[in-house]
Amino acid sequence: MLIESLTHQGLGRTADGQFVPRTLPGEELGLRDDGSVQILTPSSDRVAPPCRHFKTCGGCAMQHAADPFVAHWKAGIVTRALAAHGIDIDIRGIHTSPPHARRRAKFAGKRTKNGAIVGFHTRASDTVIAVPDCQLLLPSLREAIPALEELTVLSASRKAEIALTVTDSKAGLDVWVESDKPLDGPLRITLAEFAQRHGFARLAWGDEPVVTINAPSQRFGRADVIPPAGAFLQATREGEMQLLAAAVDATKGADRIVDLFSGCGTFALPLAETAMVTAVESSAPMLNALDQGWRRAQGLKRVKTETRDLFRRPLEPDELRYFDAAVIDPPRAGAQAQTATLARSTIPRIAMISCNPVTFARDAKVLVDAGFVIDWIDVVDQFRWSAHVEVAAAFTR
Structure with a gap:
């Protein structure tokens, strides 16, 4: 098989209309006995993915391609x-944008037998994988993952997945939880204590503000703005x-x-x-x-x-x-x-x-x-x- 072009989603396209992820134009492919794809002739634009999560995480599609190639493709x-x-x-x-620059990310959180897992979904799947060495995130977001795992244990029901939108601000992390678990009085007190202990600037639960310890402002020109929890940035x-x-x-x-x-x-x-x-x-x-x-x-x-x-x-x-x-x-x-x-x-x-x-x-x-x-x-x-x-x-x- 020969990859002739890339789709706008970054999938390699063959002449007969097959789509193969993590391939590049000009690459010749073969099939192994187990049905997996083997690259027989790699492109000169192929590079070693910088992130160890690339093969399993669905967040990135083009880490196998050199930056000039990706820029030209986009x-x-x-x-x-x-x-x-x-x-x-x-x-x-x-x-x-450079690596380690994402100041806002939406994580998936899920409880496990031994605690919780916080990360991103695998490609085209509901499976959540941990991404402790993600090469996109600001260090402040990556370093918060253990705290977010603790937050998931507090916030998620046993089977349902929750969403954790985390934004870096000058005052600390701004965290917005989306969960189907009811926010009752005891949980609100527990979450406020948790946010204080981990130095979060603000913690919100759906439309409910839980606690604001320091205003999570963003700088727009000469103005400092405190966006609503989960607002676009x-x-x-x-x-x-x-x-x-x-x-x-x-x-x-x-x-x-x-x-x-x-x-x-x-x-x-x-x-x-x-x-x-x-x-x-x-x-x-x-x-x-x-x-x-x-x-x-x-x-x-x-x-x-x-x-x-x-x-x-x-x-x-x-x-x-x-x-x-x-x-x-x-x-x-x-x-x-x-x-x-x-x-x-x-x-x-x-x-x-x-x-x-x-x-x-x-x-x-x-x-x-x-x-x-x-x-x-x-x-x-x-x-x-x-x-x-x-x-x-x-x-x-």
């Missing part, structure tokens, strides 16, 4: 998505800085900016250093965190907030006419309805951030057909060694 995912809509443009830059600080730099570049010189799908202020607050900003987001708690961060900061221009579901009720052209530029950072589904109103508006500049090249290309086509030009596109690889790709682009009329 850029190709973006260019092919755009080409499907008739858009031909070169990628301006590719920015990959860019996966790495390095990736966030690249996306922010792209947004600043695309909106340079604007005096009034609207930040659509603003979250807690990743872009809105730094942009407020030079422009008045209106932040629009469906989550009232996230907007409240943004507003409080703005009010405590020094030297920022006016930031207004509006709670609004932009999928059901996008800003209309008459509302957009007040702005010189827009920043839009939708979830994976893209922003079809909001893009359509942006296309009909008079707004001259748009910074589009996307975590899905397919929906990005679809929405970009709408803007291009409306008279916008794509000035440049950057690829930002926050999710190193995965198939995940993020895009930042500048559109002008």
Whole structure:
């Protein structure tokens, strides 16, 4: 068997349509007697995986490939998505976050006979494996795994799996537990004592705050923001800085900016250093965190907030006419309805951030057909060694 290409999920594809994980284009494969795949002719782009968990963990797909190959492959995912809509443009830059940079991770926790296991799922499976030497995580997250195992024993029922979203902050770890176990009074006291003992900044259980020992703030420009428990945050600080730099570049010189799908202020607050900003987001708690961060900061221009579901009720052209530029950072589904109103508006500049090249290309086509030009596109690889790709682009009329 010869691997002819890679899918957008990182699977090797043969001429007869078979898909083989952890292979690269040009590699010739054979089958062993037990049915497993043997690489007979390895690619020159093949490297030794840096993580000992790679063969079992489902978190990474591309550790067997050299960094330049992965960067080129991810850029190709973006260019092919755009080409499907008739858009031909070169990628301006590719920015990959370093190892040991993930500041936020969602672990799976499961009780065992002797305690608990905390880690990630194996590929396409519900099986949880321990990842004590994960090469993605910040040391603070990796070193917290024993404490998270103890937390799993306290938080999980005997058979159900729990989710533990852990975020690094200046004040310590911010931990959000998702469990079907009832949070009663005695458990709340036990969890608060546990968080104190392990130096967690905050511990939350679903929608219930358990204890806040130190405010788990995040720095956005000049502002310190305390996001709601489990709120969206860019996966790495390095990736966030690249996306922010792209947004600043695309909106340079604007005096009034609207930040659509603003979250807690990743872009809105730094942009407020030079422009008045209106932040629009469906989550009232996230907007409240943004507003409080703005009010405590020094030297920022006016930031207004509006709670609004932009999928059901996008800003209309008459509302957009007040702005010189827009920043839009939708979830994976893209922003079809909001893009359509942006296309009909008079707004001259748009910074589009996307975590899905397919929906990005679809929405970009709408803007291009409306008279916008794509000035440049950057690829930002926050999710190193995965198939995940993020895009930042500048559109002008």
